[in-house]
Amino acid sequence: MGQYYAAVLDMDGKPVGYESKEPGYRKLTEHSWWLNGYVNAVAKIIFGEPHRIAWVGDYAAGIAPCTKRMYAAAHRKDTVLLDDETEFNPDDTFLVNHSKRQYIDCNKYFAAVNGRHHLGEGCVFHILPLITAIGNGASGDYFGVNRDLIGMWAWDKLSFELEIPDGYTEIDVPIWYE
Secondary structure, three states: OOOOEEEEEEEOOEEEEEEEOOOOOOOHHHHOEOOOHHHHHHHHHOEOOOEEEEEEEOOOOOOOOOOHHHHHHHHOOOOEEEOOOOOOOOOOOEEEEOOOOEEEEHHHHHHHHOOOOOOOOOOOEOHHHHHHEEOOOOOOOOOOOOHHHOOOOOOEEEEEEOOOOOOOEEOOOOOOOO
16 A cells, blocks of 8 residues: 655744645655656755755654654645646755755766666656655655665755855765665
8 A cells, every 4th residue: 555755844833744736646656756846846945945844654653753743744634735847856956954064966866876776767766755754664665775864864954055055064975776
């Protein structure tokens, strides 16, 4: 059966869930692709605007850092529906973790992963849902290379930026492919 995920962002101290207007694509490995409209619509929200963020799964209840409020935000009927028609994509950006003062070069990540997935060239897992997922481990989840790194930035304050903030450290690119 598998679990479904929804993005949750901290909006002025309140967790708010975001879902796609389009039905389907809620399992982690079904929607976490480089040019997926839903994922990039969420990424656009945090472009230049740091927010705490997590991709919260059905089985995330009781798994740190998921709180009852975060879980409820991801799985209630009043989640914000996003228009998946966005031109934003993470090319030429840096995913910045303001909580840990770290960053990932998205172009470096794409280059390191592109062509390694069993589906071939151009099939690249999007870094945002995987690095922020809470509850990974049930069916429909990610079980590939470096699965222990899934969720390593869950509920940290993140943003996509065009430039690296001063004093931030680049981390090794987490490689994810199946």
